[in-house]
Structures are given as structure tokens and as C-alpha cells.
Amino acid sequence: MVNQKTFKQLLADPILMAFGIAGFSIGVLVFTGIKQRFSPDQWATWVQAVGSMSAIWISLALVQHQIRHQQQMxxxxxxxxxxxxxxxxxxxxxxxxxxxxxxxxxxxxxxxxxxxxxxxxxxxxxxxxxxxxxxxxxxxxxxxxxxxxxxxxxxxxxxxxxxxxxxxxxxxxxxxxxxxxxxxxxxxxxxxxxxxxxxxxxxxxxxxx
Structure with missing residues (x-):
């Protein structure tokens, strides 16, 4: 029940959703990197890629949040x-x-x-x-x-x-x-x-x- 409630909150709030995806992506990257024993160059490449995608998700979430807030007002x-x-x-x-x-x-x-x-x-x-x-x-x-x-x-x-x-x-x-x-x-x-x-x-x- 708690997990369902948390998941619904994530879906309802675009910012929380974006940070959740970003956190999940970073976790997957760390797990994969350790398991695959990434080289420093591979770490740098993947960190940059995940960081860029996370920044895009968060930016889009902020815009959506602002639109929703304006609609509510x-x-x-x-x-x-x-x-x-x-x-x-x-x-x-x-x-x-x-x-x-x-x-x-x-x-x-x-x-x-x-x-x-x-x-x-x-x-x-x-x-x-x-x-x-x-x-x-x-x-x-x-x-x-x-x-x-x-x-x-x-x-x-x-x-x-x-x-x-x-x-x-x-x-x-x-x-x-x-x-x-x-x-x-x-x-x-x-x-x-x-x-x-x-x-x-x-x-x-x-x-x-």
C-alpha cells in the first residue's frame, strides 16, 4: 500500500517523477559500471550521457509543473x-x-x-x-x-x-x-x-x- 501510494505521488508530480527517473538511471549506471568494470573513459562518457538526459527530464518536468500551477491558479x-x-x-x-x-x-x-x-x-x-x-x-x-x-x-x-x-x-x-x-x-x-x-x-x- 505504501509503495502504491509513493508511486501515485511520483506520477502526479512531474518534478518528483523526473528526479525518480534520474535517480533510477544513476543507480542503473553505477550497478552496470561496477559489474562491467567500466574504464575511466567509459565512466566519463556514461556519466555525461545520464547527466544530460537527467537535466532534460528535470527541465521538462519544471515546465510541466509551471503549466499545471498556472492552470490551477x-x-x-x-x-x-x-x-x-x-x-x-x-x-x-x-x-x-x-x-x-x-x-x-x-x-x-x-x-x-x-x-x-x-x-x-x-x-x-x-x-x-x-x-x-x-x-x-x-x-x-x-x-x-x-x-x-x-x-x-x-x-x-x-x-x-x-x-x-x-x-x-x-x-x-x-x-x-x-x-x-x-x-x-x-x-x-x-x-x-x-x-x-x-x-x-x-x-x-x-x-x-
């Missing part, structure tokens, strides 16, 4: 950026959900048949639309694109329907009101679930790095 940077955007998305989506829920509650509380419905939540819905457009301009990772676009469309739909209330009077007494909000709440729940999953993915990526 870029991955960590991408993970931090994804997490930053995910945190921003979380706050934007939460505010949008609150704005929509408050709009629904205001309409439910409006007396059926009463007049003068005032669309107080319009500015919040519009502000949420601006924030979702701002969020959409960010370099979103794939899992966040759909919920952000869907949320913006939902905000526009809720604003439009609420404007119709102002112009056409109450409709919560008929099936349109119930159907509208049942549909919108289903969409809202789907968006919230997808967003939560995407944010969780970003957090796990950051933790992994």
Missing part, C-alpha cells in the same frame, strides 16, 4: 469569480421573488369589487428587472443563465398583468386570477430551485479549490 480564479457572480445572483433573485410575492399579497388583499387598486409594487418590479438585466450582462456560468432569463421574463409578465388590474378593475373573483398566480408561482418555484442548485455548485467549486 486560473481554475481557482474562475471558481472565485463564479462564486462572486453566484452571490450577486442569489441577492438579485431573492429580491425579485420578494417583489413578486408582495405584489401577489397586495392583490389578494384588495377587496373584490373595490375600486382604485394602486399598483404600489411597480417600482420594485421594475428595479428587479434592471437588476436581472445587469446580472445577465455578467459572465454567467451555464447553470445560471436560464433562471436569470426566466426571472426577468416573469417580472415583466407580473408587471404587465398588474397594469391590467389598474385599467380593467379587479379580477380576483374569477378563475383568471387564480390561474395566473398558480402558474406564476410554479415558475417562481422552478426558478428558485434552479438558482439554488447553481449557487450550490459554485460554492462547492470554490471549496474544492
Amino acid at each position: 486560473e481554475q481557482a480564479r474562475d471558481a472565485r469569480n463564479d462564486y462572486r457572480i453566484a452571490s450577486f445572483a442569489e441577492s438579485v433573485i431573492r429580491e425579485a421573488i420578494d417583489a413578486i410575492k408582495d405584489t401577489e399579497r397586495a392583490q389578494e388583499a384588495w377587496p373584490d369589487g373595490g375600486a382604485g387598486y394602486v399598483f404600489h409594487e411597480k417600482s420594485r418590479l421594475q428595479a428587479a428587472q434592471i437588476m436581472t438585466r445587469t446580472l445577465a450582462a455578467e459572465p454567467l456560468f451555464a447553470e445560471l443563465i436560464k433562471p436569470v432569463i426566466d426571472m426577468h421574463a416573469l417580472l415583466v409578465s407580473v408587471e404587465s398583468a398588474s397594469e391590467q388590474l389598474v385599467g380593467n378593475g379587479p379580477f380576483q373573483g374569477d378563475s383568471r386570477f387564480k390561474h395566473f398566480w398558480t402558474q406564476k408561482n410554479e415558475q417562481l418555484n422552478a426558478i428558485a430551485a434552479t438558482t439554488e442548485s447553481a449557487i450550490g455548485l459554485a460554492r462547492r467549486s470554490l471549496s474544492a479549490d
